[in-house]
Amino acid sequence: MDLIYAEATPPGRGGVSVIRLSGDGARAAVEKLVGPLPCPRQAYLRDIQMDGETLDQALVIWFKAGHSFTGEEVAEIQSHGAPVIVRRLGQVLSQGGARLAEAGEFTRRAFINGRMDLSEIEGLGDLLVAETESQRRMAVRVSSGELTRKADTWRTLLVRAGALVESSVDFADEDVPDEVPAEVFTLLAQFRRELDDQIAGYSAAERIRNGFEVAIIGPPNAGKSSLINRIARRDVALVSDVAGTTRDIIEVRLDLKGLAVTLMDTAGLRDVEDTVERLGIDRARSRAEAADLRIHLSPMGERDNALWVDGDLVVTSKADLGDAASDLSVSALTGEGLDRLLDTMFDVLSERTAGAALVSHERQLKALLDARAALDGVAELPAELVAESIRHAALSLDRLLGRIGAEDYLDVIFTSFCIGK
Template sequence: MLIHDDTIAAIATAPGEAGVSITRVSGPEAFAIAETLFDGKTRPSAMAGNSFAYGRLHAADDGNATLDEVILLAYRAPHSYTRDDVIEIQSHGGSVSARRILRAVLEAGARMAEPGEFTRRAFLNGRLDLLQAEAVADLIRARSDRAASAAVEQLAGKLSDAFNQIYDNLITVAADIEATLDFAEEELPEETLPALSARLRDVVQAMQDLLATWEEGHLLRDGALVVISGQPNVGKSTLMNALLGKSRAIVTDMAGTTRDTIEEHLVVDGVPLRLVDTAGIRDVDCVIEKEGIRRARASMDSADINIHMLDASQALDTQDAAMLQRLDPQRTIVVLNKSDLGNRVDTAALPPDMAYCRSALRRGEGLQALTDALAEHLHVQHNAPPHAVISERHRDLVHSALGDTESALQQLEDGGGDAPILSSQAMREALETLGTVTGRAYSDALLDTVFSRFCIGK
C-alpha cells in the first residue's frame, strides 16, 4: 500500500442548495484535523472506524464561531474508499456552509484535492483497478439507465475479469512458447505448435469480442449523435420539437428559418442521444444561411445516425437525389413527412438498403414508427442483460494489442526456426499494452489523463 503523507480535502457533493453537503478529508491528518474543529461528546481522535458522531464544527481561528451542526463519519485505514484514514463531514446543504467548512479544514492543514484524487488514491492503494476507477466517472456521468447499468457492471469488475482472462491466457501461451525454445526442433512433439496456435486464436477471438462492445460503449457514454437533415421547410424543426416534447426550434412556413445547428439531449430506449436540428440544405447567397448549411453538412458527416427528411408530397428533385447518394444507408433513416398532403416520392428510387418511414408530424402522426426505427439503428439489444462495454481509451489499446497478437499468431503459423522467438516477442508487446488497460502498468501521465475526467471530491 502507498502511504500518502499529505491529507487532501474537497466538497464531495454538487454545488447548490441541497439538504446535505459532504466535505471529505483523506490522509494521515484527517482525524487530527477533525479534532481541532469539532465540538461534541465524542472526541474524533477516539472514534472507531465506521462510526459517526454528532456535534458542532467551528473555525480554528475566527473566535471559534460555530460554522454548522454536523455529523462526522469516521473511516479508519484501510477500511475506507481511499484506504487512508477518512473523515466525512455532513453539514447542511448549500454552497456557502460547505465552503466555510472546507476553508476551515484547509486552514487546519489539509490540501485541496485535485479532480478524482480520492479515486486515484483508491487505485494506487489497490482498492480498485483502473477500469473500475474509470467506471466511477462513467457512473457519475451516466445520462441513461442503460449507461448507469453498464458502469455498475464495470465497477463490479466485469470488464476487469474479461481483460484479466485475456491477459492470463496470453501470458501462459507466451510462457509455453518460450518453453519450446529449450527443445531442439526435432525433439519438439509435432502437435505442440499447432496447439499453441489454437490457444492464441482463442485469445484473438476474445479481443475481437471486446472490441465489438465499443460501439455500444460509445453510444452509452458519449450519446449517439443523431442529425436531422433535409431541404428547407420539410419539417425538420417540427420533428426536433416533437421528439423533445417541447417547442425548442422555431417552426415557420418560411424556408430558411433554422440557420444554425441546434443541439439537445434526449434518451431513446435507454440510449442517450445528442439530437441536432440543422439548417435546410439548398443553394443560397445569404452568408449566414451558407454558414448554417456548412455546419449542417459537417454534422451529417460526423453523425452516428442521420434522420434525413423529405417532403412526401413532392417528387424527388436532383438536390434530393444527390443528398441521398451521399448518405450511408446503414446510418440513415429517411422520413417521408407531410404524407397528409400526398405521397409523391417514389420509394423505389431510394437507395436500396435505406430504411424509411412516413409521417405527418403536423397531425402528430408517425413519431412512434420513427423512434422504433431509431432504436433499431442504435443496435442496442432490448433484452440483453447489463454488461460492461469498452471505451475509446480501451479500444485503441486493445486494437494495438490485437495487432501484435495477430502477428504472433502469423509467426507461429508460418513456422521456421525463429517463429517461437518472434512470436513471443510480439506477445510481450501485446501484454505490455494490455497491462495499461487495467492499470497493472501505469505512468503518472496515464493517471493524469484518466483522472482529469473526474470531478473534484470524487
C-alpha cells in the same frame, strides 16, 4: 500522503453537504471539531464546535487506512447543506494543515494505492456523467471490474502459453523437445478470439458511451424545425414560413428508451446565392454525412440521394394535410405518427448496439490492438521469438489496466472528475 479535503456533494444550498478528507491525520482533524470518534465505519451524530460555539450538528464517520475508497485514512462530515457551513469548515480545515483537493484527486489516490485500476476509473468517470440507462449499465460493468477480470483471464492464458514456450527453450537438451508445443497455439488462438470479440464490439460500445447523432435533413419548409420542437416539447428552433430561416445546426439531447441521442435540425437543402445561407447548408451536409442516422423529411416523402445511406429513414411531414407518401409520416402540429417515428429510430439504433464490448475508450482499444498485433505471424517464429511476442502481448494488457505506462493518461482522465471525487 498529505491531508486533502473537498465538498463531495454539489456546491450550493441543499439538504446535506458532505465534506470528505483523505490522508494522514484525517480522523484527528475531524476529532478536533466534534470530539472522539472511537470506532471506524460507524456514524456518530455530533455537534461541530468552532470558537466556543456550535456551528452545526452533523453525522461523522471515519475509515481506517486500507479500508477506504482511497486506501488512506478517510473521514467524512455530513452537515446541513448551507454554503456558510461548508465555507467555515473549509477555512478551519485549511488552517489546520489540510489543503483543498484537486479535480479527481481522491480517485487518483485510489489508483496510486491500488484500490482501482485505470479501466475501473474510466468506468467510474463514465458513470458520473451517464445520462441514460444504457450508459449507466455499461459504466457499472466496467467500474465494478468486469473488464479487469476479463483481462486477468487473458493474462492467465498468456502466462500458461509463455511457461510452455520457456520450458521448450530451457529444457531443449533434456526430455522436452526443442519446438513450441501445440497447446501454446491453442491458448493463443483462444486469446486472440476473445480479443477480437472485444475489438469488434468497440464501435457499438463507443456509441453507447458517447451517444448517437441523428440528423433531420430535407428541403426548406419541410417541417424540420417544427418536428424537433415537437420532439423536444419546447421551442428550441425558430419556425417561420420564410425559406432559409434555419442557418445553423440546432441540437437536442434525447434519452431514447435508454439510448443517448443528439437530434440535429439542419438548414434546408437547396441551391442558393446567399453566402451565409450557403455556409449553413454546407455545414448541414457535413454534419449529416457524419451522423449515425439521417431522417429524410419532406412533405412528399422524398429522400436526398446525395446523402442517402442504407438504413436511413424517409419520413413524410405535415401528415395532417394529406396522405402519407412514405411508410413513416408525422405531423408536428398534432403529434400524429411521432411515437412510431421514435420507435423506429430506437429499433434502428439499438440494432447497432448489439454485441457491444466492455472496451469503449480509444486508449483501451489501442491496448487490445497492440496485444493482438504482438502475436501476428507467431506460428512461423522460433520458440525464443514466440516467448518474446507473448511478453509483448502481456505488457499491452498491463497498459490496458494502467499497471504500466499510465502516466500519459492520468492528468487527462482525472481532470474530468469533479473536485470531491
